[in-house]
Amino acid sequence: xxxxxxxxxxxxGASSGIGKAMAFEWASLGYxxxxxxxxxxxxxxxxxxxxNSGGETLVVPVDILEEKSxxxxxxxxxxxxxxxxxxxxxxxxxxxxxxxKLTAKDWNRQLNGNVTGLALTxxxxxxxxxxxxxxxxxxxxxxxxxxxxxxxxxGASKAAVHSIGLTLQxxxxxxxxxxxxxxxxxxxxxxxxxxxxxxxxxxxNDPRPSNLMWPTDKAAKVMVKAIIKRKRNxxxxxxxxxxxxxxGWFPSLAxxxxxxxxxxx
Numbered sequence: 001x002x003x004x005x006x007x008x009x010x011x012x013g014a015s016s017g018i019g020k021a022m023a024f025e026w027a028s029l030g031y032x033x034x035x036x037x038x039x040x041x042x043x044x045x046x047x048x049x050x051x052n053s054g055g056e057t058l059v060v061p062v063d064i065l066e067e068k069s070x071x072x073x074x075x076x077x078x079x080x081x082x083x084x085x086x087x088x089x090x091x092x093x094x095x096x097x098x099x100x101k102l103t104a105k106d107w108n109r110q111l112n113g114n115v116t117g118l119a120l121t122x123x124x125x126x127x128x129x130x131x132x133x134x135x136x137x138x139x140x141x142x143x144x145x146x147x148x149x150x151x152x153x154x155g156a157s158k159a160a161v162h163s164i165g166l167t168l169q170x171x172x173x174x175x176x177x178x179x180x181x182x183x184x185x186x187x188x189x190x191x192x193x194x195x196x197x198x199x200x201x202x203x204x205n206d207p208r209p210s211n212l213m214w215p216t217d218k219a220a221k222v223m224v225k226a227i228i229k230r231k232r233n234x235x236x237x238x239x240x241x242x243x244x245x246x247x248g249w250f251p252s253l254a255x256x257x258x259x260x261x262x263x264x265x
Contacts, residue, residue, distance in 0.1 A: 010034040013091030015042040021220035027055035036062035064117030074124040087125035088137040094154040114157035133176030137227040142240035178230035185240025
């Protein structure tokens with residue numbers, strides 16, 4: 001096995017939020033970091049920070065809504081560094097609106113990004129991960145387990161991520177490749193400021209409770225640790241674990257709590 005300084009980790013959605021924080025965390029552990037997202041200029045700023053701290057990084061822009069973009073990204077990684085040890089499918093977004101208001105366009109965009117894009121990220125990374133008994137990290141959400149008023153499409157997409165993770169854990173048996181599905185609770189991100197067409201609105205308020213929000217660097221540490229330890233499913237933030245537990249054992253109480261919580265518009 002290669003040591004950390006020879007290993008390559010690829011992170012999608014690395015231009016902000018959890019993805020950006022994970023990039024710094026993997027780099028601090030000595031991994032070569034491949035940064036992917038649509039906003040190349042932001043990736044280059046992160047890459048410069050990592051390089052100035054003594055790390056090695058590669059910027060490979062990706063649009064997870066385009067299969068060829070994902071395939072080309074993996075090929076660029078292999079052409080540059082010749083290997084891939086960890087793939088973190090973190091890129092995703094939220095589509096907002098109650099079930100009775102969401103359009104087919106809304107549903108298609110949500111599922112194409114959070115489900116199809118994630119699955120294809122794994123597909124193209126897998127042949128190279130199998131060569132190194134590598135690791136897959138899928139970023140889900142506690143919403144995979146809970147009712148999701150006004151974010152039903154997002155919750156459905158993350159339930160699909162959970163299912164994909166369970167399936168991969170069976171399909172990959174005997175290959176040496178592990179799949180860790182991570183379900184965060186509230187973590188600082190831009191998700192509430194991006195509309196259903198993918199347009200960023202910096203002036204929008206985040207309706208999620210600020211007192212429950214985890215900072216991204218704290219979240220990144222536990223997420224990277226879970227992937228390194230090859231955990232299968234990892235739910236984090238105390239409130240996230242409590243809500244998932246309540247949904248399993250006291251679903252009517254969980255529904256009541258969720259119904260009183262923030263509902264993005």
